[in-house]
Structures are given as structure tokens and as C-alpha cells.
Amino acid sequence: MRSLVARMLSRLAIEPRIDVVFPDGTLQTVGHGTVPRLRMRIVDTPTELRLALNPELALGEAVMDGRVVVEQGSLYDLLDALVAAVHKARPRGWGKTLAGLRTALRRFHQHNTPALAKRNVAHHYDLKSDFFRLFLDPDMQYSCAYFARPEMTLAEAQLAKKRHIMGKLDLAPGQRVLDIGCGWGGMALSIAGETGASVTGITLSEEQLAIARQRGAESGLPVEFRLQDYRHLTESFDRIVSVGMFEHVGVGYYRDYFRKVRELLTDDGVALIHTIGRSSPPGATNPFIAKYIFPGGYIPAMSEVAAAIEKEGLVITDVEVLRIHYAETLKAWRENFLARRKEAVAMYDERFARMWEFYLAASEASFRHDDLVVFQFQLAKKLDGLPVTRGYIEAREGELGREPAAAKVAGSA
Incomplete structure (x- = not known):
């Protein structure tokens, strides 16, 4: 799963750079710049899987549960960098499919009697x-x-x-x-x-x-x-x-x-x-x-x-x-x-x-x-x-x- 998460992040034009620490202790730096200003740790392997399959939901849940921890910088700094980078990138692959499914099902989820x-x-x-x-x-x-x-x-x-x-x-x-x-x-x-x-x-x-x-x-x-x-x-x-x-x-x-x-x-x-x-x-x-x-x-x-x-x-x-x-x-x-x-x-x-x-x-x-x-x-x-x-x-x-x-x-x- 580490390769999937790393590949997903590497496609984004993230600025500043982010050090990502994986559960096995390996570290990968993603983004642009000379010195990483942010550092996040993914605590366990199941969280890696959820982040790879459904990042929009999984990241928030992992932060809530303490399974993703910001070790350098603030949570806002991390999200500010990620949201800016995602906005610049066009959804593709599984992300594009997920977005399409959510749009198709929105009337069901908003059945507000x-x-x-x-x-x-x-x-x-x-x-x-x-x-x-x-x-x-x-x-x-x-x-x-x-x-x-x-x-x-x-x-x-x-x-x-x-x-x-x-x-x-x-x-x-x-x-x-x-x-x-x-x-x-x-x-x-x-x-x-x-x-x-x-x-x-x-x-x-x-x-x-x-x-x-x-x-x-x-x-x-x-x-x-x-x-x-x-x-x-x-x-x-x-x-x-x-x-x-x-x-x-x-x-x-x-x-x-x-x-x-x-x-x-x-x-x-x-x-x-x-x-x-x-x-x-x-x-x-x-x-x-x-x-x-x-x-x-x-x-x-x-x-x-x-x-x-x-x-x-x-x-x-x-x-x-x-x-x-x-x-x-x-x-x-x-x-x-x-x-x-x-x-x-x-x-x-x-x-x-x-x-x-x-x-x-x-x-x-x-x-x-x-x-x-x-x-x-x-x-x-x-x-x-x-x-x-x-x-x-x-x-x-x-x-x-x-x-x-x-x-x-x-x-x-």
C-alpha cells in the first residue's frame, strides 16, 4: 500500500514539501522546495489501505482516530498544502470514478423529508x-x-x-x-x-x-x-x-x-x-x-x-x-x-x-x-x-x- 499512497501523493504538485513516514519506518518526501516544512506519520498498514482507496474520507477519519499524526507543522498547514495541490490536479483513475459515483448518488443521500x-x-x-x-x-x-x-x-x-x-x-x-x-x-x-x-x-x-x-x-x-x-x-x-x-x-x-x-x-x-x-x-x-x-x-x-x-x-x-x-x-x-x-x-x-x-x-x-x-x-x-x-x-x-x-x-x- 505504501507504493500506492506514495504514487498518489507524487502526482500532486505539493508545495511545500512533506515528509511522509510510513508504518514500516520508511520515509518519503513529496512536493516541491528545498526543505520539508511538514511531516506526517501514518501509524498502521490498514490506514495506508484506506488512504489509497478513499483518501477524501480516510484522511479525516485517520486524523480523528490518531492514525495520521502531524509531527511537524500544523494540521491546517498540511491540509492547506494538500487541498491546494488537489485543486490543481484533475481527478483521474479511481478518484474520478469515486467522484462520479458520489455525484450520481447525491439525490439518494439528500432525501431530506x-x-x-x-x-x-x-x-x-x-x-x-x-x-x-x-x-x-x-x-x-x-x-x-x-x-x-x-x-x-x-x-x-x-x-x-x-x-x-x-x-x-x-x-x-x-x-x-x-x-x-x-x-x-x-x-x-x-x-x-x-x-x-x-x-x-x-x-x-x-x-x-x-x-x-x-x-x-x-x-x-x-x-x-x-x-x-x-x-x-x-x-x-x-x-x-x-x-x-x-x-x-x-x-x-x-x-x-x-x-x-x-x-x-x-x-x-x-x-x-x-x-x-x-x-x-x-x-x-x-x-x-x-x-x-x-x-x-x-x-x-x-x-x-x-x-x-x-x-x-x-x-x-x-x-x-x-x-x-x-x-x-x-x-x-x-x-x-x-x-x-x-x-x-x-x-x-x-x-x-x-x-x-x-x-x-x-x-x-x-x-x-x-x-x-x-x-x-x-x-x-x-x-x-x-x-x-x-x-x-x-x-x-x-x-x-x-x-x-x-x-x-x-x-x-
Whole structure:
């Protein structure tokens, strides 16, 4: 198996060089450069076999189980080098076959009925809220921040993200807003506190719901939080916002999702869908992420989202692609997590902490080097439902930034 793993690595234009120590004690250096900066050890022969046959899944599992150990450099350094090299190489042979099979089977793996959707959400989002507090900003925004200025802190960039979205929604006092996938309530509280709109937030996570309801009650703002699937809603809303939820819809349910968005919007209504996306053609979910982190999840290509929107009679009034912003967000989360890693181990265990570090590091590297971006789709029922130039977005953001109560609402815990 050593020859298979070595051959696989030697095909990649890895930079910097990596020393790979195999179970029999032999060492092979792969990559470019004069001095290896990284060193990884494969502990046992079965791990070699799994790495050769299914590296995308096996590497994460081996790190989790302590069967692949980074002895020089950091786990992020290793994954950053590997992801960058893999992105430059075209899949071929068995790797290409595996990718094709995963793409062909994706509808089966994303069969997100209401019952399955709730179970999948619970797998990730019903972890202890105190765990997420280890690495998120004080408002507990668990989605891509918006670094309008490079020097922004994570908290400032998350506030900027919310205001950027609020500017695109062109909100006004008295409007009814639906937040699909409201998380711990931060977006809903900011909208209500900064614009005077009333917000209904829905989630399938009981852990998140409890925190959101507590925050809502303490705020005194016009917000309501429910444990509810978007498919079961029947009311009308002036605005709909969804941040970081569309990745969990499932590729077979896109038309159902946008049909429901259209049904729920008033005639003058506007929706803003913020989702991770891929700049490449449709593909499949990384097997490690699908098995351990986000079961039932999928990152869509723009072509898949746009086709579903068009077929359900909504007007795409604006599209923005955020590049690198999520890499910087994940970097902040990863650094926060590592600074409080011992607390994560105490809450769960060492294997869980290794899994989470791998997830954050691999995701950051993917957003830096691979085809992952963030899409913001602004949708309406009518062509003239919004101003015809984009200047109003920046103007509305500026108005929100001058609201003295905004920072207080955004920073509430």
C-alpha cells in the first residue's frame, strides 16, 4: 500500500514539501522546495489501505482516530498544502470514478423529508450551545462573515454581514419578515432592533430554539421563534431571509423550496438567500463532511440554484458572489477553537476535538484554494419591486450603521 499512497501523493504538485513516514519506518518526501516544512506519520498498514482507496474520507477519519499524526507543522498547514495541490490536479483513475459515483448518488443521500431534515439538523446544530460559544462571535453567527475592511474583527464582520443583507432587503418599519433557519436568533434580533420590522424565525434545532426564545424574550423586540419546517408555513411575509440554511435543503427539493418562497412572499415581497456555493459545475458532498459534519447537506452550483428559481417564477434581481470571506471567517473560528480546545475536549472528548479541528481546517483550505464561494441571491416577484440601481444597498447599510441601538442588539447574548 505504501507504493500506492506514495504514487498518489507524487502526482500532486505539493508545495511545500512533506515528509511522509510510513508504518514500516520508511520515509518519503513529496512536493516541491528545498526543505520539508511538514511531516506526517501514518501509524498502521490498514490506514495506508484506506488512504489509497478513499483518501477524501480516510484522511479525516485517520486524523480523528490518531492514525495520521502531524509531527511537524500544523494540521491546517498540511491540509492547506494538500487541498491546494488537489485543486490543481484533475481527478483521474479511481478518484474520478469515486467522484462520479458520489455525484450520481447525491439525490439518494439528500432525501431530506421533514423527518430526515430534522434528524440531520439535530446531528450538528443540537450540539451544546456552549460548545459553539467557544469559537463564534458574541452574537453566535454561524455563517460567512462580510469583511468589508480587511482589518475587521470577526464580530465587526458578522455585524457587517447582517447589515449588508438588511440593506439588500430594503427593510421598513412594520414589515413582516421570515427568517428561515434562524439559528440562535441573531439575525432576527438585529432586523427587529435596527429596522422596526417584526420577525418570525424558524429552525429545526431544539437547542438553537431555546437560546433564540430566551434572547427574544429578554430583548422585548417584535420577534417570534418557532420549531417549524419551512414547508409547513402558510402565512404571508413582506421579506424572507435565509442565511446558511439552503445548503441543507437537498438538491431534489430546490424547486419545492423556491415554490414555497414564492407562495409566502407578498406581491411586493423580496427574499435574500445566502448560501455556500461552488463555482464549478454540480458535484457531490465531500464524504467526510457528509458522514460526520452535515449529513444530508450539499453545496450547490449556481446553475442548479438559478434553474430552480427560474422554473418557480421568481425574478433574480441581484446576485453577489463573496470570495475568500468564508476562508477568513473559518480562520477566525479555527483560531478561537484552538485557543479553547481543552474546553471542547472536556465537553466531549479528544476524538471529537480532532474531528472538529479537521473540519474547520479543511473547510478554510477549501475556501482558499478550491471552488467554494458564497452566493447571495436577491429575489422578488416583480421587476420593479426594488430600486433599479444598487446604490440603495450601500445607502441603507450606512443608515443602519448610524443607528445607536444597532451595536447593542447585535452584541446581545
